[in-house]
Amino acid sequence: MATIELDRVTKRFDDGAVAVSGIDLEVTDGEFVILVGPSGCGKSTTLNMVAGLEDISAGELRIDGVRMNERAPRDRDVAMVFQSYALYPHMSVRENMAFPLRLAKRDDATVRRAVSEAAELLDLSEHLDRKPAALSGGQRQRVAMGRAIVRDPKAFLMDEPLSNLDAKLRVQMRTSVSRLQRKLGTTTLYVTHDQTEALTLGDRVVVMRDGHVQQIGSPQQLYDHPANLFVAGFIGSPAMNLMPAELADGALHGPFGSVTLTGRLRAATERRDPARGAAGVVVGLRPEHLADHAPSDPEVLRRAVTLTAPVDVVETVGSDKYAHVELPEQPGPAAPVAAETGTARIDRQGTQLVARLPGSSGVRAGEVAELWFDADAVQLFDPTTGANLSAPSRAAPGVA
Amino acid sequence: MTAPWLSGAAGRKVRWTLIDIAVVAYALVPVLWIASLSLKTPATFGDGNFVPREVTLDNYVEIFSTTLFTRALINSIGIAGIATAIAVVIGAMAAYAVARLDFPGKRALIGVSLLIAMFPQVSLISPLFEIERRLGLFDTWPGLILPYVTFALPLAIYTLSAFFREIPRELERAAMIDGATPAQAFRKVVVPLAAPGMVTTAILVFIFAWNDFLFAISLTSTEAARTVPAALAFFTGAAQFEEPTGTISAAAVVITIPIVVFVLTFQRRIVAGLTSGAVKG
Numbered sequence: 001m002a003t004i005e006l007d008r009v010t011k012r013f014d015d016g017a018v019a020v021s022g023i024d025l026e027v028t029d030g031e032f033v034i035l036v037g038p039s040g041c042g043k044s045t046t047l048n049m050v051a052g053l054e055d056i057s058a059g060e061l062r063i064d065g066v067r068m069n070e071r072a073p074r075d076r077d078v079a080m081v082f083q084s085y086a087l088y089p090h091m092s093v094r095e096n097m098a099f100p101l102r103l104a105k106r107d108d109a110t111v112r113r114a115v116s117e118a119a120e121l122l123d124l125s126e127h128l129d130r131k132p133a134a135l136s137g138g139q140r141q142r143v144a145m146g147r148a149i150v151r152d153p154k155a156f157l158m159d160e161p162l163s164n165l166d167a168k169l170r171v172q173m174r175t176s177v178s179r180l181q182r183k184l185g186t187t188t189l190y191v192t193h194d195q196t197e198a199l200t201l202g203d204r205v206v207v208m209r210d211g212h213v214q215q216i217g218s219p220q221q222l223y224d225h226p227a228n229l230f231v232a233g234f235i236g237s238p239a240m241n242l243m244p245a246e247l248a249d250g251a252l253h254g255p256f257g258s259v260t261l262t263g264r265l266r267a268a269t270e271r272r273d274p275a276r277g278a279a280g281v282v283v284g285l286r287p288e289h290l291a292d293h294a295p296s297d298p299e300v301l302r303r304a305v306t307l308t309a310p311v312d313v314v315e316t317v318g319s320d321k322y323a324h325v326e327l328p329e330q331p332g333p334a335a336p337v338a339a340e341t342g343t344a345r346i347d348r349q350g351t352q353l354v355a356r357l358p359g360s361s362g363v364r365a366g367e368v369a370e371l372w373f374d375a376d377a378v379q380l381f382d383p384t385t386g387a388n389l390s391a392p393s394r395a396a397p398g399v400a
Numbered sequence: 401m402t403a404p405w406l407s408g409a410a411g412r413k414v415r416w417t418l419i420d421i422a423v424v425a426y427a428l429v430p431v432l433w434i435a436s437l438s439l440k441t442p443a444t445f446g447d448g449n450f451v452p453r454e455v456t457l458d459n460y461v462e463i464f465s466t467t468l469f470t471r472a473l474i475n476s477i478g479i480a481g482i483a484t485a486i487a488v489v490i491g492a493m494a495a496y497a498v499a500r501l502d503f504p505g506k507r508a509l510i511g512v513s514l515l516i517a518m519f520p521q522v523s524l525i526s527p528l529f530e531i532e533r534r535l536g537l538f539d540t541w542p543g544l545i546l547p548y549v550t551f552a553l554p555l556a557i558y559t560l561s562a563f564f565r566e567i568p569r570e571l572e573r574a575a576m577i578d579g580a581t582p583a584q585a586f587r588k589v590v591v592p593l594a595a596p597g598m599v600t601t602a603i604l605v606f607i608f609a610w611n612d613f614l615f616a617i618s619l620t621s622t623e624a625a626r627t628v629p630a631a632l633a634f635f636t637g638a639a640q641f642e643e644p645t646g647t648i649s650a651a652a653v654v655i656t657i658p659i660v661v662f663v664l665t666f667q668r669r670i671v672a673g674l675t676s677g678a679v680k681g
Contacts, residue, residue: 053573074579086574090592099588100578147578157577 001155002064002077002187003029004050009059011211019045021211022059027155030185032178033204035200038234042192043209044159050189051080051157059212063154079148083160085140087132087147093119094128097146100355104151118146121180138169145180147155155187162197174200195235199223207231225379229386232284232379238322238354241285246385252378254283255327255351256307262376268390269380281389284379287322290355290371303375312352314365323355325364325371431656438649445645459650462636469651471623472631478543479627480609484550487605488598490549491556496586498557499564500572510557517554521547525602525618532619539621547615552605559604563592563597599666607659628655 004027011020020042027033035043048054050061052073061068068076079100087096094115101111119125119381122142130141141161148156155350161177162170178201192198198205199219207214207222208228215227226232232240245254247269252259261269269281295301309325314320355363355371363369380389437445438459438660439454449451463469497503500512528547529538537543567590591598616630626634632651635644 051573051575056550072581073573074581078577080577082570082574084568084570086568087571088571088574088589090595099575101582103579111453130537151578194544268564 003027004155004187004189005062006046006050007062008058009040009046009049009061010057011054012050012057016126019211020049023213025206025213025216026274027187027189030187032181032188032190032201032203034190034192034198034205035208036195036198036205037208038148039193041208043208046208046239047157047159047189047191051078052076077154078157079151079153079155080157080159081144081148081161083163085132087143087318089132092131093124093135093143095104096132096143100147101149104365113152118150120144122150136171137165141165145177149180149184153186155189156181158188158190158245158247160192161190163194175343177201183329184206184260196237199235207234225388225391226284227388227391229282229284229381232381232388236286238287238356241287241353242381243283243285243327243353245281245283247281252281252283256305256353259305259375259378262303265374265390267376267379271389280383282381282383284381285373285377287354287356289373289377290353291373292355292357292359292371294372295374300374304372305375306370306372308368308370311351311363311365311367311369314363319359321357321359321361321363323357323361325353325355326354326370327351414453423580434649434652437645438653440646442642442646459646460654463647463654464652467623468631468634469628472626472628473654475541475625476610476627477658479544479625480543480606483545483552483609484602484606486545487549487552487556488602491553491560491601492591492594492598495557495560496564496590499561513554513557516551521551521614524528525614526598529618538619541625543619544615544625547619548609548612552608555608556601559601560597561592563594567593603663603666606662608657610659658680
């Protein structure tokens with residue numbers, strides 16, 4: 001049970017490269033916090049600094065209020081689950097799980113009890129005498145978890161613990177990791193590159209990019225109110241549709257046609273830095289906000305925008321259909337959008353939209369579809385800074 | 401034109417079998433010949449028969465009846481064993497540093513150790529002789545153990561660092577998180593996993609020390625430290641003008657046995673794939 005505080009924690013390598021720059025994060029007791037971001041964003045480095053496997057170049061790390069920077073990993077009382085599991089191949093499952101307790105010189109009875117409890121919890125009791133080589137991927141993963149929990153550490157650190165499992169097992173283990181964490185109530189810091197994993201597991205999610213924190217918030221906050229273009233593009237699958245648009249005469253003109261600004265969005269456009277001059281904005285629209293039928297609520301219907309476009313591809317996932325539609329080319333602030341989101345999809349710059357339609361929808365590739373969306377559902381982003389103009393609170397940290 | 405039975409898969413098998421037999425015969429005939437000599441009686445040494453006509457164990461009885469050979473055998477086992485233990489322990493620590501750490505002078509260390517390995521040992525004999533005499537190491541066990549360790553270390557470091565590099569780094573990191581000191585992580589995780597490498601290295605070092613003649617003949621003068629290869633040169637025949645062919649052959653056979661036993665015992669421990677299952681496989 002512990003709190004973990006990162007106070008402007010920075011990692012600078014010997015060659016001068018900055019992997020993590022000034023992270024501020026407070027993990028409260030029992031909280032499940034996810035660090036998520038594309039590869040090379042500094043999330044694993046951050047975790048390793050908390051574990052003590054990497055030195056902290058600047059800033060302070062506190063566990064339960066005590067400065068940890070100079071402490072060796074073994075003096076921090078944290079347990080770690082590695083992506084590769086890092087099981088000791090020459091030891092049986094039992095010995096693997098007992099290893100941390102043996103090093104701590106606990107007596108035999110305690111070790112036996114702790115190991116059998118953990119094995120029970122993880123459904124490993126009948127495998128205790130086998131070597132890791134004889135286990136399946138999922139079993140190995142559970143042994144790695146077992147080795148972490150037998151010690152009853154202050155915190156769990158998990159470095160992509162599920163990425164080596166196949167898709168089905170990953171989903172299963174995701175649920176058990178979540179259940180286990182809630183049951184034990186141990187503070188957990190979890191690293192992943194998979195935004196679905198981040199959203200489903202975390203009490204709070206930290207989105208990182210290039211060593212900077214982009215946004216910290218609950219999964220719903222990140223999804224509903226991304227702080228900037230990067231978070232908008234990273235969180236959510238399929239990703240948010242991002243299109244360049246121009247502001248003129250109280251309306252938004254983009255590849256989707258012209259939309260009269262609602263009160264919320266008008267306020268948002270006013271927050272733009274006038275010094276930047278240009279009237280360009282980036283419009284973000286979640287795929288599920290596009291519908292293939294008129295909204296039933298008359299209030300929404302009044303604001304609704306219709307667009308007609310040829311359907312390029314339809315992907316069926318059973319419960320849903322993802323329709324990719326082509327919108328007419330429009331000159332706009334293309335480059336910043338691409339740079340901020342870093343997604344390949346943006347190459348088709350604002351001309352392609354993904355709509356998430358119900359599985360029963362009759363859209364077909366090659367046909368022309370009529371799609372509706374609520375003008376109030378869109379988000380507006382500053383094309384130069386990437387910041388979300390329409391977020392309710394702009395206190396969330398944006399890009400530097 | 402190849403005969404039909406020499407072509408195709410069957411032909412390849414036949415060809416390889418013949419080649420293998422030739423190689424094994426080439427390697428083993430001298431060993432068998434010396435074994436044959438050791439079983440012959442003095443009268444039949446020169447008869448040119450590969451299989452002895454009269455088999456006798458007299459030669460073996462004779463070498464074990466004098467302290468010249470038994471004492472040398474004890475020296476050989478002791479000196480080679482201790483040198484091996486020291487070289488493997490020091491070599492493991494040095495190899496771990498070479499494999500894992502980035503320290504100033506690492507390249508120099510590797511270069512120098514390579515240099516030592518390649519240095520012609522015969523040119524060091526005179527200075528070593530003088531040094532050991534002044535230090536009182538001449539004709540003692542340490543006097544032989546020291547040069548053996550020195551010349552075996554480069555080999556040990558090279559072999560072991562290759563094995564250490566194979567061990568996933570995350571295992572050590574996991575051990576550190578689990579509460580191990582760096583020394584414990586090395587002893588309880590790295591060393592057991594590098595066991596095949598340690599055994600391989602131990603065999604190589606032991607064979608080097610066991611077979612050495614140059615240092616053994618130059619740095620010893622009495623039975624106090626003389627090892628078997630050197631002692632063989634001091635064998636005399638039963639009568640003054642008799643060649644000690646039989647006893648030398650018997651001694652040669654005897655000193656081959658420990659090596660064979662050593663290799664066969666530990667060979668079973670050199671199991672490939674010991675590290676499988678550590679990380680995702």
